[in-house]
Amino acid sequence: MNELESWIRLSAVPRLGGRKIGLLLSRASPSQLIAMSADSLRGLGLTDVQIASLHQDESVAWQKCRRWLDNPHHHILTLTDNRYPYLLRQIPSPPPLLFIKGNPDVLSLPQIAVVGSRNASHEGLALARKFGAELASNNLVVTSGLALGIDGRAHRGVLDVDGTTIAVLGSGLENVYPAHHIELAGEIIERGALVSELWPWSPPRAAFFPKRNRIISGLSSGVLVVEAAFKSGSLITARCALEQGRDVFALPGSIHNPHAQGSNGLIKQGAYLVESIDDVLSQTGILSNCAINHLIEVAPGIEQQEELPFPHLLANVGNEATCVDVLAEICDQPVHEIMMQLLELELQGFVSAVPGGYVRTRRG
Template sequence: MDASLESWLRLAAVPRLGGNAVSKIICKYPPEKLVELEDIHLAALGFKPAQIKALRYPDMSVIDKCMTWCSLPNRDIISLTDPRYPYLLKQISGAPPLLFVEGNPDVLSLPQIAIVGSRDASAEGLSLAHAFAQSLAEHDVVVTSGLALGIDGRAHRGALDAGGRTIAVLGSGLEKVYPSPHRDLAKDVTSNGALVSELWPWSPPKPAFFPRRNRIISGLSTGVLVVEAALKSGSLITARLALEQGRDVFALPGSIHNPHAKGSNGLIKQGAFLVESVDEILEQVGALAGCAINHQLDVAQAQVLQEELPFPELLANVGNEARCVDVLAEICDQPVHEIMMKLLELELLGLVSAVPGGYVRARRG
């Protein structure tokens, strides 16, 4: 058994321990060292007594099932400290500690545009989702969506029909593909991209899981395209999360008589980019989404670049959402004045930017 992965599964199995808490903990101790700490030190890290017990005496049947699942072909479990963990997703608040992946995990780090929309879409909306996905795939951009009926499914199929790559993020475990009519589509996605979930593989779909899935869809992507969305729609949740994560939001305008276009039209009123072609999306997201797959850095190169950057621990905790100096000092366990000096140096190097509320990672072309 992989000791590091077992330690990560132990940590992930601790109840009521969210992604933000895990990020703070692993800044101070790797998961494999946590069980060696005394209870008083675990309590200082924020563990409650029941959580300490769960960490020390986990349900090994859960861990064994995960390890067995991971041992099968084309399956991976990627932790936050794994160099294959997608960089953009790592920057969001509450990034999933573990990703269960079926397919090619390297696809997660390629430039992506998410396409989302109504499950009960119009024929025109379905056609547009397919066409935009097909065109994005032809530009070597990965199409990411949620495998739902309607727009999601047509977006995945459009990318596949173009011979491109696509990622489906599930609101269930990967052994419980939902919805069932898309099980064949899920197999095709696995062969030409990846299925992804943060849930135990055997987890059934639940309503509470889908907003969590949506944050991963937007977190993986450079931008989110909303094709059709009603006023009360999960797609609007994805769009809101994308804005909070510093991503671009695009929307296709729809007829004022189409109830499934009222949400996407509302997004345009609120400042989303109105687009009529893929070229407009690629122009806005710039070089990152326009890069060819062959020009992507491999994992080894990315690690070397990361090691060469100054103050890597601090830099790893500055993402697309503003974090104040006090919070960064607490996470990194360093005095505030030292953090301020380091942030100033990083700002002079163009690696971070000062914004209202703290600092964010600078966007670089």
């Protein structure tokens, strides 16, 4: 049995989420897990149904994936593949498998994610296309979600200048969503890649899209929010970026524009205000170099990006004072634990105590 088959068989085990797979992989490789006895697997927390699935000789998922790989433009990367993008591997619960149509090598190039509202204004759409083109012209890959609105225009801006772009889907790669962007998806394959953690035959589902946002930010050195409403899904991507230690950039919008309330709110919470492409380029650096190398030792004189402590808590502390009780409720943790974490964050210079609660310092 080859390594890829082992990974696919493990990933196909029913009701085995990414976190549980991560725990299993901390104990053994996929092939070692498959070779374990039923009693040993029960000891690792697997049910009898899951064990039977893992021990099944003829894996349906493997047979379907093997046929899918007959196309030379189709690729599957596992966490142990040396082409698996370095930055994505660092996030909590990285996808065990990445399904790719196009060039898998572009996933390791320096990237900036460009996201925003599906129902954007004409100005927002024009700015997304403009920034997509300018980022590509400065040798950055633009990553987005192929959605209507800002995402699609950012991809289009990159293609306007023959740049490289990546679209992360909330569906399987054989079920491109939205259907309106099937032609755009084909162009992206020629100039970059379509990516999904889902089986190629998976249909689009509402629950898949928030999960894919962590991949968009995880692949990227930073996330640029062009235009986002107060409850936009783009804010989920921005939150993921903060938790992953990535930079968040936002274009300011009119206070009268409801589609800009979310992006303006990000700026109030500490996101970089962007007026020109230089505001983004000036902040890219260490993470972009890490993306190229796949190695911890990136280059002489460049240190690895430090891992942020308590990233979920830190992501919820902004430039306006937030009280401890609110943070405890958001993070679903006891107040005394939040207090201990805040104290450690304060000692490390990530937050400061102010009247009314805590605010983030510039270092955070």
